[in-house]
Structures are given as structure tokens and as C-alpha cells.
Amino acid sequence: MKKFAALFHDLDSMTKTNDRLDRLVTYFENACHEDSIWVCWFLAGNRIKGAIKTGELRSFLSEKVNLPLWLIEECHDRVGDLAETVSLLAGSDSGNKSLGLIKSFGNFSSLCVRWTRKKGKPLFTEHGIICPWMKCCLFISF
Amino acid sequence: LKNEVLELRKQGLYCPAGDFFIDPRGQVNRAVITHAHSDHGRSGHNSYLCSDTCKSLLQIRIGQDSNIESLPFGEKTNIGGAVVSFHPAGHILGSAQVRVEVKGQVWVVSGDYKPQHDQTCEPFELVKCHGYISECTFGLPVYRWQPEQIIHQQINQWWKENAEEGRTSLLFAYSLGKAQRVLAGLNSEVGPIYVHSAVYPFLEHYEKAGAKFPLVAKIERGQEYDFGQAMVIAPPAVEDSTWTRKFRSARKAFASGWMAVRGARRRRNLDRGFILSDHADWDGLLEVIKGTEAEEIKVTHGNGDALTRYLQEQGYNCSVLEGAQIRGEEEE
Numbered sequence: 001m002k003k004f005a006a007l008f009h010d011l012d013s014m015t016k017t018n019d020r021l022d023r024l025v026t027y028f029e030n031a032c033h034e035d036s037i038w039v040c041w042f043l044a045g046n047r048i049k050g051a052i053k054t055g056e057l058r059s060f061l062s063e064k065v066n067l068p069l070w071l072i073e074e075c076h077d078r079v080g081d082l083a084e085t086v087s088l089l090a091g092s093d094s095g096n097k098s099l100g101l102i103k104s105f106g107n108f109s110s111l112c113v114r115w116t117r118k119k120g121k122p123l124f125t126e127h128g129i130i131c132p133w134m135k136c137c138l139f140i141s142f
Numbered sequence: 143l144k145n146e147v148l149e150l151r152k153q154g155l156y157c158p159a160g161d162f163f164i165d166p167r168g169q170v171n172r173a174v175i176t177h178a179h180s181d182h183g184r185s186g187h188n189s190y191l192c193s194d195t196c197k198s199l200l201q202i203r204i205g206q207d208s209n210i211e212s213l214p215f216g217e218k219t220n221i222g223g224a225v226v227s228f229h230p231a232g233h234i235l236g237s238a239q240v241r242v243e244v245k246g247q248v249w250v251v252s253g254d255y256k257p258q259h260d261q262t263c264e265p266f267e268l269v270k271c272h273g274y275i276s277e278c279t280f281g282l283p284v285y286r287w288q289p290e291q292i293i294h295q296q297i298n299q300w301w302k303e304n305a306e307e308g309r310t311s312l313l314f315a316y317s318l319g320k321a322q323r324v325l326a327g328l329n330s331e332v333g334p335i336y337v338h339s340a341v342y343p344f345l346e347h348y349e350k351a352g353a354k355f356p357l358v359a360k361i362e363r364g365q366e367y368d369f370g371q372a373m374v375i376a377p378p379a380v381e382d383s384t385w386t387r388k389f390r391s392a393r394k395a396f397a398s399g400w401m402a403v404r405g406a407r408r409r410r411n412l413d414r415g416f417i418l419s420d421h422a423d424w425d426g427l428l429e430v431i432k433g434t435e436a437e438e439i440k441v442t443h444g445n446g447d448a449l450t451r452y453l454q455e456q457g458y459n460c461s462v463l464e465g466a467q468i469r470g471e472e473e474e
Contacts, residue, residue, distance in 0.1 A: 012404075013413060013414060014413075015411070015413065065283075067283060067452075068452070068455065070451070071282075071283065071448060071451075071452060074282060074448045075282050075283060075284045078282055078284060078403065079284055079403050079404075079405070080403075080405050081404070081405070084403070084404055085284065088283075088284040088286075088402065088403075089283055089284060
């Protein structure tokens with residue numbers, strides 16, 4: 001997961017296509033095949049759609065970071081992107097632990113399903129905060 | 143705002159008992175200045191009072207001939223019926239909170255402040271008071287700073303990577319305060335360091351006050367340089383100017399608290415943003431405001447609505463300083 005977060009961070013900060021291609025080659029040379037599939041899927045623009053509604057995510061966040069909902073909304077307005085807002089407010093408590101992408105998203109998907117059924121809390125797992133269905137894909141502290 | 147100690151007038155905060163203004167606009171007889179940034183220490187007043195270490199910086203900004211008196215931090219002076227003293231604000235070198243006491247009532251005007259560690263200026267001092275006027279430039283919880291050592295490491299790493307590619311690193315940082323803070327953390331083993339002419343004049347005053355900088359060369363107008371693997375520090379005001387054209391192939395970054403939000407970074411089309419601020423972050427604002435034990439809190443400079451509401455909900459007597467000018471992003 002951290003390698004993917006680093007990849008995404010680098011791609012985001014690069015302004016030249018060739019630099020990005022070089023970075024992708026480096027990533028795929030070192031990543032395991034199962035993770036590579038997820039990376040291709042996300043970088044091709046796919047998202048896990050509608051897993052959680054914006055309002056529900058904001059409520060989660062409010063509870064998690066112990067800030068009132070209106071303040072979460074103010075922050076969202078300022079930042080412009082909810083995934084990034086989540087990352088800025090909640091950070092990551094993953095420490096040095098890092099799971100493979102396949103495991104992270106595997107866990108995540110099952111948690112999402114569980115949440116939608118039981119209203120559990122999928123987002124703040126030990127490997128950080130995952131909100132790939134947002135426009136911004138991922139903001140994970142690493 | 144209008145009480146026995148302070149009131150808000152057109153030119154800014156005014157102390158009737160001492161007949162002086164704090165960080166005023168326009169032209170006043172007596173100006174008490176919190177720090178030497180241009181939106182606080184303005185030219186045109188008849189006389190000035192600031193902290194000792196602020197004086198030489200203020201002279202660079204408003205002219206050597208200005209009538210400036212100064213006081214050491216912590217020393218009290220009587221101005222009319224008011225007792226005035228300066229206490230370190232930790233924002234830039236010489237930056238002060240102004241403590242004003244009239245008939246036993248104490249108000250403190252924070253100016254800009256930062257309780258986080260900064261090796262280039264005096265550490266922030268918490269002052270207990272009845273009323274506290276706090277800045278709130280970064281008054282949302284999305285703004286939380288990491289220790290400056292981490293940011294210095296990030297900057298040095300970025301510089302090193304650029305140097306290995308044979309590229310110049312052009313880092314925008316405000317010329318007074320931020321530029322010096324960046325310089326103090328640079329690892330001069332990576333390459334040579336150049337600064338824009340707007341940054342250079344402040345360095346000697348920082349060094350006199352005890353700041354340690356690596357060897358720095360000033361970029362003179364009309365001279366040719368081979369910047370190669372150098373780090374170049376320049377104020378953000380020159381970002382879109384002809385001056386920056388000679389750095390076409392350089393990697394560009396900006397050091398500012400605003401860089402915490404991705405959109406602010408991308409709008410400027412920068413390669414990197416380093417989150418290094420001279421202001422208190424959300425936690426810093428709360429810690430200081432609560433720590434002053436003030437019965438009345440006023441916030442200014444920035445969008446104070448969120449901070450005000452948050453503190454009100456926790457039972458604090460806090461409101462936005464009505465009528466004070468809302469400041470933009472300058473000098474952050």
C-alpha cells in the first residue's frame with residue numbers, strides 16, 4: 001500500500017509524461033502481480049462507486065476525529081476534495097505497517113460491504129484510510 | 143471592540159490611555175509594531191516602538207531615518223496611562239505579542255505567532271491576560287504542521303534529487319522569516335546556495351541575533367551565473383516575473399503553510415510544496431488561546447468564523463474582531 005501511495009504521490013507531483021512513464025516502469029518492475037492489477041485498474045480511472053455517500057463519510061470522520069460536523073463541512077469546502085479532507089484530518093495511524101494492495105483492498109472491499117449492510121466503520125483500518133472511490137483516488141500518509 | 147484598554151479605530155487597534163496604535167495603517171503619531179512584515183510594520187507614522195531585535199529589520203522595511211525606539215523583550219514601559227511590554231511571538235525574528243495594561247486590566251495583541259519550534263527566532267512566550275486578540279490565519283483543523291526538522295529533511299532530499307539530475311532547485315519563500323528558516327536547515331554539502339537580492343539584507347541581522355546559516359551568495363542584477371545544481375531561494379512575488387525566466391529548466395517549489403492543501407499547490411503548477419509555516423496551526427491556536435486564560439478572545443487575520451464557533455461551542459467568550467481588515471495570503 002505504501003509503495004502505491006508513493007507511486008501516486010510521485011505521479012501527482014510530476015509535470016512531464018516521460019517522467020511519469022519512467023516512474024510507472026520502476027513501480028511495475030518491483031510490484032507483485034496481484035498489486036499491479038489493482039494499480040492498472042485505478043490508474044485507468046476506475047473507482048469503487050457509491051460505496052459510501054459523502055454525507056455518511058463526513059459523519060464518520062466527525063466521529064473519528066471528534067470534531068463537529070459543521071467543522072468537517074467547513075474543511076471540505078476549503079480543501080475541495082473529501083478524500084483529501086479525510087486524510088488531512090484523520091492522518092494515518094498505520095505506523096510502519098504496510099499491507100499489500102491486494103490485501104488492503106480485499107479487506108477494504110469486504111469492510112465496505114459489511115458497512116453498507118450493518119453500518120460498520122470501514123474507513124479507518126490499521127493500514128490507514130482508504131477512499132479510492134473519490135475523485136482523488138488516494139491520500140494516505142506514508 | 144471598545145473597552146478601557148483597547149478600541150478598534152479606522153487605522154487599527156488603539157489604546158486611548160496611552161494614545162498609541164498597534165500595527166496601524168495610514169498615518170498616526172505613535173505606532174507600536176509587532177513585527178517587521180509589511181502588513182504590520184508600515185511606513186508613514188511619526189514614531190515607532192518595537193522589540194530590540196525587530197528594530198533593524200523594520201529599518202530595512204520602512205527606512206533607516208524612521209523614528210524607531212525599541213525595548214528588550216519583557217521590559218515594561220509607561221506610555222501615558224498604559225504599561226506596555228513585548229513578549230516573543232515566535233513568528234519571525236523580533237516578532238512580539240504586545241501586552242497592554244491599563245488600571246489592572248491586561249490585553250495582549252498577538253500579532254502573528256507560532257508556538258512551534260523555530261531555530262531562527264525567539265521562542266513563543268505564553269502571556270496570561272484578561273483579553274487576547276489572536277491572529278487566525280490557519281483557523282481550520284486541516285492545517286497541522288509537522289516538526290520543522292522533517293520539512294528540512296524533505297527540502298534537502300528534493301534538492302539532492304534535483305542536483306543528481308543536474309537541475310537547479312528554485313524554492314520560493316517569503317523574503318523575511320521564511321527564507322531564513324529554510325536557509326538554516328539546508329545541507330550545504332548538496333551544492334551552492336544563492337538568494338534573491340530581496341532575501342539577502344536580512345541575513346546579517348539574523349546572524350547577529352545568533353542564527354546559523356550555510357554560506358550563501360547574493361544574486362546581483364545584470365550578472366551571469368551558472369546555477370547548475372544550486373539551491374536558489376527567492377520571494378514568491380517574483381514567481382511570474384522575468385527574473386524567473388532564467389530558471390526555465392529548474393524544479394520549482396514553494397514553502398508555505400498553504401501548501402498543506404493539494405489544490406493550492408497544483409494551482410501554482412509547482413513541482414513541490416513544502417508545508418512550512420510561520421503561523422500557528424489549528425492545534426497551536428487552540429493551545430495558545432486556551433493557555434492565556436483570557437476571559438475575552440477576539441480573532442483577526444484570516445477567516446475566524448470556524449475557530450470562533452468552535453471555541454464558543456466549548457464555552458469560550460470568543461468572537462471575530464469586527465471591522466478589522468481581512469488579510470489575504472501575503473506574508474505567509
